[in-house]
Amino acid sequence: MTDLQIKTAVVTGQHPFDVPSFTRLFRVLPNVDAFIQTLDDFAADDGKVRDWYDVVLFYNFHQVAPGEGGGEPPLDPAVKATLERLGQTEQGVVVLHHGLLAFRNWPFWSDLVGIPNRGFGYYHDQEINITVADAEHPITRGVRDWTMVDETYTLDEPIDDVHILLTTDHPQSMHALAWTHAFGKARVFCCELGHDAQAFDHPRFRTVLGRGIAWAAKQL
Numbered sequence: 001m002t003d004l005q006i007k008t009a010v011v012t013g014q015h016p017f018d019v020p021s022f023t024r025l026f027r028v029l030p031n032v033d034a035f036i037q038t039l040d041d042f043a044a045d046d047g048k049v050r051d052w053y054d055v056v057l058f059y060n061f062h063q064v065a066p067g068e069g070g071g072e073p074p075l076d077p078a079v080k081a082t083l084e085r086l087g088q089t090e091q092g093v094v095v096l097h098h099g100l101l102a103f104r105n106w107p108f109w110s111d112l113v114g115i116p117n118r119g120f121g122y123y124h125d126q127e128i129n130i131t132v133a134d135a136e137h138p139i140t141r142g143v144r145d146w147t148m149v150d151e152t153y154t155l156d157e158p159i160d161d162v163h164i165l166l167t168t169d170h171p172q173s174m175h176a177l178a179w180t181h182a183f184g185k186a187r188v189f190c191c192e193l194g195h196d197a198q199a200f201d202h203p204r205f206r207t208v209l210g211r212g213i214a215w216a217a218k219q220l
Helices: 021-027 039-044 077-083 097-101 107-113 203-216
Strands: 006-013 031-040 057-060 092-096 123-133 146-153 163-166 176-183 186-191
Touching: 006 039, 006 163, 006 203, 021 057, 031 039, 031 203, 039 077, 057 097, 057 203, 092 097, 092 203, 097 146, 097 186, 107 186, 146 203, 176 203, 186 203
Parallel strands: 006 031, 006 057, 057 092, 092 186
Antiparallel strands: 123 146, 123 163, 163 176, 176 186
């Protein structure tokens, strides 16, 4: 990893989270310069800096796909156009926890995260045994297996051409917990972990997330 600051847009919205703990998480990640903002603010780009970020990290939970009503307004065309630029440049992408569940019926987002069918269940406060599936990848090199409390999802497994880094045998969780793949020109790091301070404060979660951001930025 270099000493360069990784300019990271942290995109939120449509899901509550522990703001102090989440903010502290990004303050302690090495070389990560995080700018927490809503999806609407990211799309509006009032400072004309959207392309300045090295990485865009998604921690949002928007559910209405473009063109669908479902009793709610459809996704704003400007927001849709902004998201559809992902992968057209080498700007890295990280999708964290409930970001995997956003835009459930939008094929574009399913392709971005590498899971075609994203129907899900969830279980709070589960003790999860986490296994490092690839001890040689830059994100997980030297990281030992660990146990922590977090929320689990019963999502389908990601597609075969992703590179799986973390797994679990928890009976109320998907097997894969973290993976990488390419999306157009972009590196994408996906991580199912990260519901609240029980995860945010764990040193190995912090290590994996920090390295995942650096890897997506092509700085690792």
